[in-house]
Amino acid sequence: MKILLLEDNERLSNVVKYALLDEGYSVDCFFDGDEALDSIGNGYSCFILDINVPNADGISILEYIRLNHENTPVLIISSNHELDKVKESYEKGCDDYLKKPFYIIELLQKVKKLCGERKQYLIFEDSFKYSYIDHRLYKGDEEIELTKKEILFLELFSRNIHFVATYENIEEYVWEGEDTTLANIRSMIKRLRKKLPTDSITIIKGIGYSLNKSVKSI
Numbered sequence: 001m002k003i004l005l006l007e008d009n010e011r012l013s014n015v016v017k018y019a020l021l022d023e024g025y026s027v028d029c030f031f032d033g034d035e036a037l038d039s040i041g042n043g044y045s046c047f048i049l050d051i052n053v054p055n056a057d058g059i060s061i062l063e064y065i066r067l068n069h070e071n072t073p074v075l076i077i078s079s080n081h082e083l084d085k086v087k088e089s090y091e092k093g094c095d096d097y098l099k100k101p102f103y104i105i106e107l108l109q110k111v112k113k114l115c116g117e118r119k120q121y122l123i124f125e126d127s128f129k130y131s132y133i134d135h136r137l138y139k140g141d142e143e144i145e146l147t148k149k150e151i152l153f154l155e156l157f158s159r160n161i162h163f164v165a166t167y168e169n170i171e172e173y174v175w176e177g178e179d180t181t182l183a184n185i186r187s188m189i190k191r192l193r194k195k196l197p198t199d200s201i202t203i204i205k206g207i208g209y210s211l212n213k214s215v216k217s218i
Helices: 010-022 033-038 059-069 081-091 104-115 148-155 167-173 182-193
Strands: 002-006 028-029 047-052 074-078 096-099 121-123 128-132 134-141 142-146 201-204 208-211
Touching: 002 010, 002 033, 010 028, 010 104, 028 033, 033 059, 033 142, 059 074, 059 081, 059 104, 059 182, 074 081, 074 104, 096 104, 148 182, 167 182, 167 208, 182 201, 182 208
Parallel strands: 002 028, 002 047, 047 074, 074 096
Antiparallel strands: 121 128, 128 134, 134 142, 201 208
């Protein structure tokens, strides 16, 4: 699960980043609003935005997110405690507002609540297991090498084992917002299926892919 963090205080940014990494999230950090805005479409599962940052401010970015990524959760973190600013943030579509200074455990709990409790493993048949902790696939004790795109595809199911990954989901998250073709997506899935037990990935005709009902998450 990938998170965009916009925070121009480098020390705080690093503290938040490493706390999230310890919980198994991937994190891209930005100190400038314009740079964050340019990366919004790179397949993030959650946005953490400071308001007062250089160039594009957090509220403007929040508005852009709500126009283009309506269902992706947004957490505002800000030293601005004014009621009007808090109200504006919620009216523009933020899911939660965390006032600075805050305890890191507060932020982690809010992220978990917004993103859903992250599972630790996908359990396949024939002793196959994918770990969301170290992002690796195992058969028994043997590691099976995965490409970055194969890992990102499996990450799509970290919150919901029954998730149906549409071609659009895959392009946005696995290809990180870059344009691709159905042929490229199908080729990637074909290679991944060869590394997993038979029929672990189910084709949803005309829509995308899901995991077979035999696959469990814990």
